Amino acid sequence: MLSYRHGFHAGNHADVLKHFVLTQVLRHAALKEKPYSYIDTHAGAGMYALDHGFAAQNAEFNSGIARLWEATDLPAALAEYVALVKACNKNGPLRHYPGSPVVAQRLLRPQDRMRLFELHPNDFKPLQQQMSSRQIIVEQADGFNGIKALLPPPSRRAITLIDPPYEDKQDYRRLVQMLRDSLQRFATGTYMVWYPLLQRQEPAMLAHQLSALPVDSWLHVSLSVHAPSADGFGMHGSGMFVINPPWTLPAVLEDVMPVLVQHLGQDDAASFSLDSHIP
Numbered sequence: 001m002l003s004y005r006h007g008f009h010a011g012n013h014a015d016v017l018k019h020f021v022l023t024q025v026l027r028h029a030a031l032k033e034k035p036y037s038y039i040d041t042h043a044g045a046g047m048y049a050l051d052h053g054f055a056a057q058n059a060e061f062n063s064g065i066a067r068l069w070e071a072t073d074l075p076a077a078l079a080e081y082v083a084l085v086k087a088c089n090k091n092g093p094l095r096h097y098p099g100s101p102v103v104a105q106r107l108l109r110p111q112d113r114m115r116l117f118e119l120h121p122n123d124f125k126p127l128q129q130q131m132s133s134r135q136i137i138v139e140q141a142d143g144f145n146g147i148k149a150l151l152p153p154p155s156r157r158a159i160t161l162i163d164p165p166y167e168d169k170q171d172y173r174r175l176v177q178m179l180r181d182s183l184q185r186f187a188t189g190t191y192m193v194w195y196p197l198l199q200r201q202e203p204a205m206l207a208h209q210l211s212a213l214p215v216d217s218w219l220h221v222s223l224s225v226h227a228p229s230a231d232g233f234g235m236h237g238s239g240m241f242v243i244n245p246p247w248t249l250p251a252v253l254e255d256v257m258p259v260l261v262q263h264l265g266q267d268d269a270a271s272f273s274l275d276s277h278i279p
Contacts, residue, residue, distance in 0.1 A: 001156065008057065008060070009022075009058075009059065009060050010048035010050065010060070010061060010067075010097045010099070011048070011050060011061030011064045011065040011066070011094075011097035012060035012061060012063065012064040012221065013060075013063060013064045013194065013225045013237070013238070013260075014064075014140070014194070014235070014237075014238035015064060015065070015097065016064050016065055016068070016260065016264065017194075017221070017223050017238055017240060017260065018080075018100070018161075018163065018194045018238070018240060019081065019098075019100060019103050020042065020057075020077075020078060020081045020235075020256065020260075021192065021221070021240045021242065021253075022100060022103055022104065022192065022247075023080065023081050023084065023103060023107065023248070024077060024106045024160060024246065024248075024249055024252055025159055025190060025192060025242070025245065025246060026038070026103075026159065026229070027107065027112055028246035028248060028249070029157065029159055029190075029246075030107065030109060031064070032157075032159060033111075034155060035109070035111035035112050035113065035155045035157065036112050036113075036153075036155060036157035036158060036159060037112070037113045037114070037150070037153040037154075037155060037157065037158045037159070037197070037204060038104045038112065038113070038114045038115070038159050038160075038161075039114075039115045039116075039117075039143075039147060039150055039157075039158060039159070039160040039161070040100055040101055040104070040114070040115070040116045040117065040143070040160075040163075041109070041117050041143025041144060041146070041147055041160065041162045041163070041164070041178075042117065042118065042119075042143050042162070042163045042164045042165065043099070043101045043116040043117060043118040043127055043138070043143075043160065044099040044100070044101070044118060044123055044127065044132060044163075045099060045118075045122075045123040045126045045127055046098075046099050046101050046102050046127040046130040046151050046241075047088065047096055047097070047098055047102050047126075047130060048096065048097045048099060048128055049095065049096055050094060050095055050096060050097055050153070051095045060245050061094070061097060063264065063266065064096055064264065065085060065094065065097060067263045067264055068082050068263055068264075069086075069094050071263060073259075075255050075256050075259060077252050077255070077256060078256050078259060078260075084098070084103065084106055084107075085097065085098060086158060087106070088102065090121050095140065096190065100161055101114070101116050101127060101130075101165065102130070104161075105131065105133075108135060110135075113135055113136070113137075113153075113155075114131070114133075114135060114136040114137070115136075115137050115139070115146075115150055116131060116136065116137070116138045117141050117142065117143030117146045117147075118138055118139075118140060118143075119140060119141060119142050119143075119234070121140065121190045124138070124140040128140075143162075143164075144164075144175070144178050145173045147160065147178065147182060148152070148181065148182075148185070149278055151182055151185040151186040151187075152185060152186040152189075153186070153188065155192075156188070157189075157208050158186065158189040158190070159189070159190045159192070160182070160189060160190070160191045160192065161194070162175060162178070162179075162191065162192065162193045162194070162201075163193075163194040164213075166195070166196060166202075168204055172202045172203075172205065172206045175193065175206070176206070176209045176210070176213075179210075179213060179243070180213065181192060183213065183214070183243070187215075188243065188244060189244065190242065190243065190244045190246075191202070191242070191243040192240060192241075192242050192243075193210060193240065193241045193242075193243075194238060194239070194240055195207070195213060195238065195239050195240075195241070196235045196237075196238050197222060197224055197235060197236050197237035197238055197239060198235055198236075198241075199228050199229075199232045199233075199236075200273065203239075207220070207239065207241065210241045211241075213243070215243050215244070215257045216277070216279055217243070217244050217245065217277065217278050217279060218242065218243050218244075218245065218276065218277055218278075219240075219241070219242040219245040219249055219253075219274075219275070219276035219277075220239065220240075220241050220242075220273075220274070220275050220276065221239065221240050221242075221253050221257065221272065221273065221274045221275075222237060222238065222239035222240070222272060222273045223238060223239075223257065223260055223261070223264070223271075224236055224237035224269065224270060224271050224272070225237055225265055225270050226265070226266040226267045226269055226270060227266050227267055227268075227269035236250050245276070245278065249276075250274065250276045250278065251267060253274050254274065257271075257272040257274060258272070260272065
């Protein structure tokens with residue numbers, strides 16, 4: 001199934017949470033001189049236009065990144081993320097939103113490497129055009145399978161973002177199996193899983209299965225921007241589960257998540273949850 005196009009949702013509240021956490025993990029990895037590999041299993045198109053095309057149809061960015069665009073009261077870490085997005089707009093009006101590959105590329109150092117997987121042909125082509133660099137390899141392939149050949153990386157440092165569309169219910173099962181296999185191959189890697197908050201059993205089961213993985217260090221954060229809809233449809237928030245997170249991440253999120261609730265919340269039910277175990 002290849003009907004999902006992330007362009008419809010670019011810059012929404014889920015992207016804000018996902019990419020803020022991603023920037024924090026990558027910035028922490030860069031504190032050590034040793035190189036790391038960044039792996040994106042479902043990379044998308046790279047950069048998304050917000051003033052025309054898919055994103056303009058639903059304009060979900062208006063309830064996401066746009067609410068932070070002119071804010072002057074943001075914590076330093078959140079302001080840095082917004083500044084990164086502004087740099088992708090040449091410090092002008094909000095017209096473009098960077099997907100995870102572009103966010104990661106902005107933070108890449110000369111010694112680091114990126115490996116991007118994208119299966120959808122209409123997203124792969126622009127991704128390949130944008131990510132033209134000796135540091136980056138882009139492959140039109142299923143990231144669930146492609147990651148197997150990359151672990152462990154030569155540098156013995158890797159950060160993996162796993163962000164499938166979940167349009168196929170099998171994505172939930174495949175994700176957990178991929179993580180089990182990846183942890184056997186490379187137990188010390190950092191793995192970031194994004195998932196939607198829906199009124200369905202699969203997301204709740206996924207969160208439970210992730211917390212049951214045999215790992216000692218983990219972090220789980222979620223953001224709900226409004227009450228679940230009465231008809232049971234639609235995404236009311238999203239979550240990030242991070243295996244082997246930076247030890248600094250819980251404190252950063254304690255500072256930032258209330259601000260995201262304040263700016264991105266759409267009703268009184270807006271809230272966040274944060275739990276972690278980092279020895």
